[in-house]
Ligand SMILES: NC(=O)C1=CN([C@@H]2O[C@H](COP(=O)(O)OP(=O)(O)OC[C@H]3O[C@@H](n4cnc5c(N)ncnc54)[C@H](O)[C@@H]3O)[C@@H](O)[C@H]2O)C=CC1
């Protein structure tokens with residue numbers, strides 16, 4: 001058996017594959033693999049570790065001749081046409097749960113960072129501009145404020161839990177469905193999207209990227225938010241209309257933004273958002289801890305080995321592929 005990874009995999013993945021006598025090739029070039037390069041390579045493999053690479057219907061159909069599994073090293077799977085994979089009988093898996101704590105940490109880090117302008121103030125230190133201001137560049141307290149979670153799934157829940165425990169924040173949420181367990185545990189209140197926009201001091205985005213959520217945070221949404229509000233995004237860049245976000249921040253329509261994900265990625269260094277005092281940007285490091293990347297690598301390889309042996313994957317995103 002031979003598998004291919006569209007980027008370098010964690011050490012654990014390599015080790016487990018070796019123990020199972022499965023050969024691995026990884027994409028080592030400096031540029032992201034192109035569709036053409038991928039299609040040239042696919043015929044030589046039995047399975048693929050997908051790391052952010054786009055798998056559209058054409059690639060899926062082409063892969064179906066020999067590929068027995070697409071094992072993603074991510075929980076998000078908007079880059080793969082799952083419907084096509086199911087149609088062509090290819091099982092697809094992702095890495096849920098194992099990255100929820102570390103991604104929620106980054107949402108929480110950005111929240112505190114923006115509330116206290118930490119990156120901006122750090123830059124002042126680097127620039128030799130250390131002044132103790134009494135009335136300028138002030139932040140705001142998170143304690144007792146209202147956190148609005150958009151998409152209260154696995155990561156949204158952990159973020160809400162941290163915010164409640166650390167800052168006794170009042171939790172409201174908007175989700176595809178209500179979650180009474182979460183409501184009881186966190187005293188959280190389900191609200192409509194418009195209520196979430198109007199009532200939140202901080203909005204933290206944790207939904208998947210879907211046709212419904214794409215650009216849902218647009219000019220119209222920013223108009224409905226408090227002038228003092230902060231928006232945090234650790235889901236996918238495309239959930240926010242970044243031009244509208246810039247305008248909303250620049251005009252004082254909303255107060256601040258913390259982004260771990262942007263559209264496109266990487267964000268260009270001359271993006272005007274980076275020049276704003278109340279904006280903190282990180283280069284998509286939500287799951288980037290040793291522990292989490294190891295757990296993701298282990299789960300991804302377990303899924304791959306199961307699929308290569310004709311067994312049901314541990315965390316399939318298209319379980320219907322196993323139905324007769
Ligand atoms: N920044 C980073 O490094 C990372 C980013 N992510 C992103 O976080 C996302 C969430 O991950 P999980 O919490 O594990 O997923 P999940 O599936 O547990 O939660 C997503 C939630 O969004 C909700 N949702 C979907 N469409 C919605 C809509 N139209 N309106 C309201 N709610 C909606 C769902 O009901 C669900 O509760 C991933 O899809 C991925 O894009 C995940 C891990 C790391």
Ligand SMILES: O=C(O)C(=O)CO
Nearest residue numbers: 073074075076099287
């Ligand atoms: O898992 C995901 O969806 C990520 O964005 C990175 O871990």
